[in-house]
Amino acid sequence: MGENNSTTQIGTIHSKDFAHAYYDESHRNAALTRHHHTQNEVIFVKEGQCTFDIAGESYTIRKNQILLISALENHSTHSMCRPYHRYVFVSSMDLCSDYIHDPVMASAFIRSNHYRGVIDLTQETADEIEGYFKILVSETANHKIKWKERCATTLFNILILLYRDNPELFIIEKNPEDLNVIFSIKDYIDHNYSQPLSLESVAQHFYINKYYLSHQFKEIVGYGFKKYIQLIRINKAKILLQNTNLTVNEICTKIGYDNINYFIRLFKEKEELTPYQYHKMYYKNYSL
Incomplete structure (x- = not known):
């Protein structure tokens, strides 16, 4: 029998899940379509590429x-070489914002100037990280008391190991005071995205200069202030489109926009789908 090469449509991890972890062994070559996910993702490869x-x-x-x-x-x-064995942990943005308060550790998910892509692990570190992934798989499958807290703690432990071996991949060259201020502002945006937010009003709220805020936010977070707000709002819109039957107009209002045409244009630019198309494709239609 010849090689089994295929293209696989992968659904979205359900956004109501706080976190999910799994181990998978793929024994066929495959190309996966574009992901429209709403969660952070950590992938650890045991075999293949x-x-x-x-x-x-x-x-x-x-x-x-x-x-x-x-x-x-x-x-x-766009390419998966068999056998491809990996652990995957996906978690909502709330896990980082609500449980991981160390800005250096939280910066691991920020694609800023420090980002270098794939992280090499020593065999010792890989073995330890596999142990943590096994905990994540168990916790997200069984949902025992305080499972969310244990998932957050376990992710934090993984990030510490990555930091010890690869400190250059984290934002450590910045003044700690700058990091704390900017991550406080990032957290403020994450929790107040539905409210009117401007550079001037947020700078005033934190008693800092708006030009300092604009420069430092871009430097540390990797996105401009306005762009980051747009991305957060689109992310929240995707969650609502996946999990509710709210109208596009209602969702537009809930995420902080008062111009539905502007919202639809932003959404399509980011997702290459209109909000209606996204809802039709992903509402209650997901797989792991």
Whole structure:
């Protein structure tokens, strides 16, 4: 029998899930279509390799390597070489914003100037990280008391290991005061995206200069202030489109926009689908 090469349509991990982890062994070559996910993703390869396209850049991840993908970025997998064995942990943005308060650790999911793509692991670190992934698989499957807290703690432990071996991949050269201020503002946006937000009003709220805010936010977060707000609002819109039957107009209002045509244009630019098309494709239609 010849090689089984196929293209697989992968659904979205359900956004109501706080977190989900799994181990998978693929024994066929495949190309996955563009992901429209709403969660952060951590991929740890045990065997084989896979090439991801993220924000126009290609990253090939191999055995004993790890890749972190932000919830704000769509990505595609355009080649997968068998056998491809990997652990995957997907988690809502709330996990980082609500449980991981160390800005250096939280910066792992920010594609800023420090980002270098795939992270190499020593065998010792890979073995330890596999143990943590097994905990994540168990916790997200069984949902025992305080499972969310344990998932957050376990992710934090993984990030610490990555930081110890690869400190250059994290934002450490910045003044700690700048990091704390900007991540406080990022957290403020994450929780107040539905409210009117302007550079001037947020700078005033935090008693800082708006030009300082604009420069430092772009430098640390990797997106301009306005762009980041747009991405957060689109992310929240995707969650509502996947999980509710709210109208596009209602969703537009809930995420902080008062111009539905502007919202639809932004959404289509980011997702290559209109909100209606996205809802039709992903509402209650997901797989792992």
